[in-house]
Amino acid sequence: MKILGFPISQVAEIRKRIGVVFQSPALDKKLGVAENLKIQGWLYGLSGKVLEDRIASVLEHLGVRDRSRDKVESLSGGLQRRVEIAKALLHKPRLLILDEPTTGLDAHIRRDLLSYFQKLRSAEGMTILFTTHYLEEAEICDRVALLEGGKLVAYDTPRNLTASMQQEILTITAAGAAGLQQEIQKESGLELQLVGEELRAEGHEAHKRVAWIMERWGERIDSLRVGKPTLEDFFIKQTGQRYEGREESNV
Amino acid sequence: MFNSVYLLSIWALVYREVVRFFRQMSRVIGALGTPLLFWFLIGSGVGTSFQSPFVPEGMSYLEFLFPGTLALILLMTAMFSSISIIQDRQEGFLQSILVAPVASATLVGGKLLGGSLLSVFQALLLLLLVPFIGIPYSFSLWLYSAFGLFLFSVAMSSISFFFAWKIPSVQGFHAVMNLLFLPLWVLSGALFPASAAPGWLKVCMYLNPVTYGVASIRYALNPAQLETFGSPSISLSWLVLGGLAVLGYLVDVWIVKPRR
Numbered sequence: 001m002k003i004l005g006f007p008i009s010q011v012a013e014i015r016k017r018i019g020v021v022f023q024s025p026a027l028d029k030k031l032g033v034a035e036n037l038k039i040q041g042w043l044y045g046l047s048g049k050v051l052e053d054r055i056a057s058v059l060e061h062l063g064v065r066d067r068s069r070d071k072v073e074s075l076s077g078g079l080q081r082r083v084e085i086a087k088a089l090l091h092k093p094r095l096l097i098l099d100e101p102t103t104g105l106d107a108h109i110r111r112d113l114l115s116y117f118q119k120l121r122s123a124e125g126m127t128i129l130f131t132t133h134y135l136e137e138a139e140i141c142d143r144v145a146l147l148e149g150g151k152l153v154a155y156d157t158p159r160n161l162t163a164s165m166q167q168e169i170l171t172i173t174a175a176g177a178a179g180l181q182q183e184i185q186k187e188s189g190l191e192l193q194l195v196g197e198e199l200r201a202e203g204h205e206a207h208k209r210v211a212w213i214m215e216r217w218g219e220r221i222d223s224l225r226v227g228k229p230t231l232e233d234f235f236i237k238q239t240g241q242r243y244e245g246r247e248e249s250n251v
Numbered sequence: 252m253f254n255s256v257y258l259l260s261i262w263a264l265v266y267r268e269v270v271r272f273f274r275q276m277s278r279v280i281g282a283l284g285t286p287l288l289f290w291f292l293i294g295s296g297v298g299t300s301f302q303s304p305f306v307p308e309g310m311s312y313l314e315f316l317f318p319g320t321l322a323l324i325l326l327m328t329a330m331f332s333s334i335s336i337i338q339d340r341q342e343g344f345l346q347s348i349l350v351a352p353v354a355s356a357t358l359v360g361g362k363l364l365g366g367s368l369l370s371v372f373q374a375l376l377l378l379l380l381v382p383f384i385g386i387p388y389s390f391s392l393w394l395y396s397a398f399g400l401f402l403f404s405v406a407m408s409s410i411s412f413f414f415a416w417k418i419p420s421v422q423g424f425h426a427v428m429n430l431l432f433l434p435l436w437v438l439s440g441a442l443f444p445a446s447a448a449p450g451w452l453k454v455c456m457y458l459n460p461v462t463y464g465v466a467s468i469r470y471a472l473n474p475a476q477l478e479t480f481g482s483p484s485i486s487l488s489w490l491v492l493g494g495l496a497v498l499g500y501l502v503d504v505w506i507v508k509p510r511r
Contacts, residue, residue, distance in 0.1 A: 015352040026343035028267065030274045042263035043351045045256040087347070 004094055016044065019088035023099040025080055026087075029073040033064065033083050036072060037090055044091040058086040061116070078109045085113070089120075096120070098130040102137060114140060135232040146235060153238050158231055165229040165237060170206035172199040172213070173223045180217060188213070195236055202229070202237070260353050264361025265368065268332065272369050282328045283373055290320035293442075305447040307479060314384040318468035318476075319441020321374045322461060325400060326432045328373055329407040330425075332366030333415035337424055355507040359500060362412060367404040374400050381472065392471055399467030402492035406460060407432075409499025416506055435461040440469075446481030453481075460495055463488040 006013045027036050034055055041051040059065040062082040064075075072080060081101065088096060102110040114137060120126045138144045139158050146153040146161075154161055170190070174180050177199050181192050184199070188209060192199045203209075207226045214224060272278060290313070298312035306315050339345040348358055378396055381388070411428060418424045438452070439461035445453050456462050466482040467489060477484065483491070 012352050012354075015350060018350070020347070020350045022343055022346050024343040024346075026347040028271070028344055029342070030271050031267070035270065039263045039267050040347070040351075042259045042266075043348065043353050045259060045352075047259060 016091070017093055018095045018097060019091065019093035021084050021088045021096070021098040021101055023103070025084060027072045027080060027084060030071065032069055032071055033059070033075070034068040036083065037087055040087050040090055046091060054090055054092075058089050059083075061089075062086045063112075078105050081105060082113075092124070093126070095127045095129065098128070100131050100133065102132060102134065110134075110137070135230065135235060138231050144231065146238065148239050154234070161231060161234050162229045165202055165234060167204050167228070168202070168206040168226055169229050169233045170201045170203065170209070171223075171225045171227075172221055173197055174199070174217075174221045176220060180220060184213065184217065187216075193237070200233070200236065257354075257357060260351075260357045261361045261364065264348075264358070265365040268335070268362070268365025269369060271335065272332075278331055279373070282324060282331055283377065285327065286320045286323040287377065289323065290316055305444050305480070311384065314386075315444075316441065317381070317384055318465050318472060319436070319439065321377060321396075321400070321468050322403070322439060322441055322465045323436055324374050324377060325370050325404050325464065326407055326436060326461070328370035329366060329404060329411045330428050330432065332362075332369060332408060333411035333428075334421055334424065336362065336412065336415040337418070337421050349509075355509075356504050359409075359412065359503045359507055363405055363408045363500060363503070366408045367401060370404040370408070371397060371400045374404075386472055395471035396468065399464070399471055399489065399492070402489060402496055403464035403467060405496035406492050406499055407464070409496060409503050412503045413499070413506065416503070432461075435459050438462070439465045440480060440482055441465050444480030444482070446479070457483065460491065463491040467492060 001008050003014050004017050008014070028039070031039070037055045037058070038051065041047065041054065046054060055068070056065065059068055062085060064079055064082050064086065067075060067079065067083075072083065075083065085098070085101065088098075102113060105113070117128050117130075118140060121128060132138060141158060143156065144158050144161060145155040172180070172184075172192075174197065177194060177197050181194050181199055184190060185192050190201045190203065190206075190209065192201050210224060210226060214221065294311075294313035294316045297316075306312055336345070339348075375393070375397065378392075381392070386392070410431075414427055414431075415424055418427060438456050438459050440456060441461075445456045445462070448456060463483055466477060467485065469476040469480070469482055470485040470488070474485070476482070482488075
């Protein structure tokens with residue numbers, strides 16, 4: 001097996017070229033933002049003016065340059081995460097690995113982060129590997145690997161993954177979903193999958209059944225939706241459950 | 252191995268250790284205050300209530316106890332700096348060092364060097380008090396103290412590094428280190444000299460590495476003390492401390508090395 005063209009035995013060469021952001025914070029809280037990055041830079045063999053410029057540049061890009069003198073412990077969780085990512089980018093890695101980088105962040109910060117990842121991918125040609133609980137984040141990736149119980153369930157581009165499904169997904173939410181499943185299945189011939197309180201069906205022309213289903217069982221149905229398949233639909237189809245595990249996405 | 256990248260990484264770890272230390276003044280106070288209080292209270296109390304049979308005429312018990320106080324400072328600072336290893340692991344900082352292109356030898360070296368410089372610095376601060384026990388400042392005093400204290404400190408830091416690496420919690424580490432270091436300190440010739448101890452205890456004292464640390468400090472203060480109190484010779488002391496420092500370093504590197 002090779003990583004970035006190096007056999008796995010050449011750990012030192014590989015380590016020089018990867019950046020890692022762990023799920024748990026790995027900053028020294030007693031030190032300032034710039035100090036943390038300085039130490040990181042030294043560990044990667046950077047020093048002097050080169051290092052200073054790199055620190056200024058990554059902090060600028062992640063929008064935390066004005067906090068460079070502050071102690072890490074005085075920063076909010078979201079800002080700390082950005083410093084953490086800045087730290088991993090300091091030595092211009094070719095491969096950036098992040099373990100759930102967006103967990104616990106506000107929606108707009110998550111969006112910013114993802115668009116920054118896309119920028120890194122296109123501008124620097126960096127490979128970014130990250131895990132996430134949010135399936136919509138995986139839609140921007142080049143490749144998605146779905147893991148369930150530690151096993152690889154699927155690995156392909158998001159488009160191919162959802163293309164393997166039929167055109168439309170019909171979702172019914174109802175309190176007595178299990179009972180409805182039998183009835184609707186029997187009368188409509190639709191193959192319904194029970195997932196929690198939801199019934200799901202795949203079909204080319206599922207939307208044509210909407211009015212009929214609502215007329216017949218409308219009283220007992222809370223909501224009925226028809227849409228194009230998403231990665232989440234794909235995951236549910238594969239595993240028969242709501243997404244709770246992990247997933248790795250390869251931008 | 253000893254290229255500039257290696258030195259830069261060591262420097263990074265030492266720098267971090269030192270900056271962190273001075274940002275936490277409670278650590279400075281704890282590591283210096285306790286031994287100092289010990290020294291003053293035990294020294295004054297024992298000195299006035301007993302005529303210690305083993306302290307020669309003209310020497311106070313405070314003076315006798317002084318090298319042991321320095322040794323206690325070293326033991327405590329070695330312990331404190333190793334606690335940071337456990338914290339680093341809990342805070343995740345250790346992970347980020349482990350994925351960096353930093354060898355185990357560098358990680359251990361930086362940690363031991365940083366901790367030891369701080370220990371020696373604190374012990375030397377206390378050494379400023381020697382005029383109060385009737386010993387004048389001299390070049391050889393500082394030189395021999397610094398050298399002996401450094402070897403002693405690396406040796407003790409490597410031992411506490413070992414336990415900090417193996418023990419998951421700060422509390423557990425504290426308990427184990429107290430159990431280990433306190434008896435070693437008591438049996439080091441700090442409180443009473445080997446010359447006054449019964450035969451079996453004398454053997455224990457000679458097997459105790461801290462004894463050689465205390466001896467090296469006694470030597471720096473007053474070379475004649477070694478013979479008076481039946482301490483090991485200075486060359487043997489330096490040899491034991493240096494050997495232990497190297498051995499401890501190698502063992503630490505070995506336990507840190509990733510297994511495949």
